[in-house]
Amino acid sequence: MPRVTMKDVAQAVGVSVMTVSNAFNRPDQLSTPLRERILQRASAMGYGGPNAAARHLRAGRTHCYGVVLSESLGYAFNDPYSVLWLAGFSEPLQAAGATMTLLPVPRAPGSDRDVIRRASVDGLAGFCATHAALEAARSCGIPMVLAHTEDADSDWVAIDDFAAGTQLGAHLRRLGHRDVVLLADRAFTAPPGPLDVDGEPFRLALHALARAGLFDIAIRIRGLLHGLGPDCRVRFVGAGANSRDAGRLASGHALEAAERPTAICCISDVLALGVLDALADDGLVPGRDVTVTGFDDLPEAGRSGLTTIRQPIRDKGRLAGELLLDPERTPRQLTLPHQLVVRTSSGPNLT
Amino acid sequence: MPRVTMKDVAQAVGVSVMTVSNAFNRPDQLSTPLRERILQRASAMGYGGPNAAARHLRAGRTHCYGVVLSESLGYAFNDPYSVLWLAGFSEPLQAAGATMTLLPVPRAPGSDRDVIRRASVDGLAGFCATHAALEAARSCGIPMVLAHTEDADSDWVAIDDFAAGTQLGAHLRRLGHRDVVLLADRAFTAPPGPLDVDGEPFRLALHALARAGLFDIAIRIRGLLHGLGPDCRVRFVGAGANSRDAGRLASGHALEAAERPTAICCISDVLALGVLDALADDGLVPGRDVTVTGFDDLPEAGRSGLTTIRQPIRDKGRLAGELLLDPERTPRQLTLPHQLVVRTSSGPNLT
DNA sequence: CATGGTCTCTGTATCGATACAGCCAAGGAT
DNA sequence: ATCCTTGGCTGTATCGATACAGAGACCATG
Numbered sequence: 106m107p108r109v110t111m112k113d114v115a116q117a118v119g120v121s122v123m124t125v126s127n128a129f130n131r132p133d134q135l136s137t138p139l140r141e142r143i144l145q146r147a148s149a150m151g152y153g154g155p156n157a158a159a160r161h162l163r164a165g166r167t168h169c170y171g172v173v174l175s176e177s178l179g180y181a182f183n184d185p186y187s188v189l190w191l192a193g194f195s196e197p198l199q200a201a202g203a204t205m206t207l208l209p210v211p212r213a214p215g216s217d218r219d220v221i222r223r224a225s226v227d228g229l230a231g232f233c234a235t236h237a238a239l240e241a242a243r244s245c246g247i248p249m250v251l252a253h254t255e256d257a258d259s260d261w262v263a264i265d266d267f268a269a270g271t272q273l274g275a276h277l278r279r280l281g282h283r284d285v286v287l288l289a290d291r292a293f294t295a296p297p298g299p300l301d302v303d304g305e306p307f308r309l310a311l312h313a314l315a316r317a318g319l320f321d322i323a324i325r326i327r328g329l330l331h332g333l334g335p336d337c338r339v340r341f342v343g344a345g346a347n348s349r350d351a352g353r354l355a356s357g358h359a360l361e362a363a364e365r366p367t368a369i370c371c372i373s374d375v376l377a378l379g380v381l382d383a384l385a386d387d388g389l390v391p392g393r394d395v396t397v398t399g400f401d402d403l404p405e406a407g408r409s410g411l412t413t414i415r416q417p418i419r420d421k422g423r424l425a426g427e428l429l430l431d432p433e434r435t436p437r438q439l440t441l442p443h444q445l446v447v448r449t450s451s452g453p454n455l456t
Numbered sequence: 457m458p459r460v461t462m463k464d465v466a467q468a469v470g471v472s473v474m475t476v477s478n479a480f481n482r483p484d485q486l487s488t489p490l491r492e493r494i495l496q497r498a499s500a501m502g503y504g505g506p507n508a509a510a511r512h513l514r515a516g517r518t519h520c521y522g523v524v525l526s527e528s529l530g531y532a533f534n535d536p537y538s539v540l541w542l543a544g545f546s547e548p549l550q551a552a553g554a555t556m557t558l559l560p561v562p563r564a565p566g567s568d569r570d571v572i573r574r575a576s577v578d579g580l581a582g583f584c585a586t587h588a589a590l591e592a593a594r595s596c597g598i599p600m601v602l603a604h605t606e607d608a609d610s611d612w613v614a615i616d617d618f619a620a621g622t623q624l625g626a627h628l629r630r631l632g633h634r635d636v637v638l639l640a641d642r643a644f645t646a647p648p649g650p651l652d653v654d655g656e657p658f659r660l661a662l663h664a665l666a667r668a669g670l671f672d673i674a675i676r677i678r679g680l681l682h683g684l685g686p687d688c689r690v691r692f693v694g695a696g697a698n699s700r701d702a703g704r705l706a707s708g709h710a711l712e713a714a715e716r717p718t719a720i721c722c723i724s725d726v727l728a729l730g731v732l733d734a735l736a737d738d739g740l741v742p743g744r745d746v747t748v749t750g751f752d753d754l755p756e757a758g759r760s761g762l763t764t765i766r767q768p769i770r771d772k773g774r775l776a777g778e779l780l781l782d783p784e785r786t787p788r789q790l791t792l793p794h795q796l797v798v799r800t801s802s803g804p805n806l807t
Numbered sequence: 808c809a810t811g812g813t814c815t816c817t818g819t820a821t822c823g824a825t826a827c828a829g830c831c832a833a834g835g836a837t
Numbered sequence: 838a839t840c841c842t843t844g845g846c847t848g849t850a851t852c853g854a855t856a857c858a859g860a861g862a863c864c865a866t867g
Binding site (some may be wrong): 110127 | 823825826
């Protein structure tokens, strides 16, 4: 079943294809009666209007912007941080009449390129993007805005994760905590044995995070360790995922350990909320029996009394969208403010 | 700056364009050494791989599926129902390596067609789609799966909203409620004066909902009224939006009215949760002082003791995706089960 | 030595639309 | 009467890739 094209319409009306094209795109280029006749005939023939792919090829623009996700599509909708960021990102797009494509990049090596190439978009936001994705975008000439600090040639909208981590670590230190469990998600493979920040295992673990596109988390962890100080005992525990349930499960392990830590420091609020769930199950009081901290300051953190770092998630997304839509806008490397929010889940070390 | 194309690569290597194309897409069609040479040269020249638009034009497939939203993009990420549905929808897409585009259709008349035409997608899901959007998709020959029951020629994944509404209405009736406020979102313009289900104002109000793409809500309201019975006094209150905050505000008005209703029946859980918030502010006990019902059974509804209708939101999305990916699959009109969940927010009318 | 089959690679038409230059007729200025 | 402008429309090249048919080269077989 051959689709009806502009050519068919042109033939039926008895005008040139160009005139039909103009009827749809540049009303000022032809007389109104003819335009009406063409549109009417087109609709009668079942012609739905200029073909998108052909138009994109010719015009080189799609009015569509992509978001690179190193996680699955489902993750984008399940994680509150992600949802907030995307909501912010969508604001300027909506205002500009643009659409938005979600590009989940499978973990298979090299697939970054394929997914990004297949996507016909005018620009990309690296919500959670690997270096390979950035390279792919560059090689295709697609502008890209990242969500973490990068080299001088890149555009980004981020916070100073090192400073934020340091601030949170220092808070715990001030409270007297010297035995801390650091709860990260599965991408961070805990190096076995005593912590050696300068050692190879630790370096590799951070590298794994970066490979998964979690640069900000890697930087955040460095900051945390810096703030906690060299004399603090830090044990790493990996959660199965970055979710509330995974946090609850992982925290169970940490608490059952022979030597219970005095504080559990989570790299995200969702993990921390899961830890609070686990504490509640065990009848432990956060901030008194165990100190718990998160990162992000989701709305739920406020309700749960979680000590955390507030970052302007929605603004991060919104500004990324604005930079993408307006290539002239400067500066193109934005570091937004963050803030330590102390609530009841953190308290002095009483042991 | 002219982009580098396949032709350039072919020239540089000294082979035909077709061979370069094969090097990227059909490795079995040429010898490995030549393929390697081509890929290497291409990468050295800064060729990022086959252009997406051109490929789409030629192949007629994009591996991208669209979701039509009559609301803004932001809404898609803010409403829990929407987020759950999208998470379900994304599952099969992710498995098939496809991407997903969100198409917010502005309210301007006729813009449905434009947005849908501009989107180069292999299929559409009408999460919240108007008739105009469906027409546009049909005229472009794009397959579309709807989220509400439609005519026999359409594919859809929905629940029986009339039966569900009736069940909920009957529940309230059994509890003795005969003075009910029906809280819907702004798309439903409450007809003034006494309710006349067969009258023109009511018909127009339902029509407005349909125009906004909220067919399921319109059907649901009919069902509710049917279940409540003809002797039940029903007053309509429109919330400014379908959100928790809007529900809280709107419920304030309903409660301050001279004649307080014995039950507030909300067309969604988010609105109902907002009503519960308002009751808590006023020190009223849901189910005793005022009965409140929702619709959807979001996770939060369980925690808040909300009486509601459970529908398989995630499954609705997932199955819509599966139907879209597999045109052969039958049946293509799925009505999923729903269930009345009675919790503490509904109780007998004690007045 | 002819025949047939594989394996590689090539040339051309095509997907559906748009940009650009240009053509013709009508009307106003000189 | 001639020149020039303007409005309204047309023809063709082009965007960048892929499908398809087919051409040589090479080897095995009878």
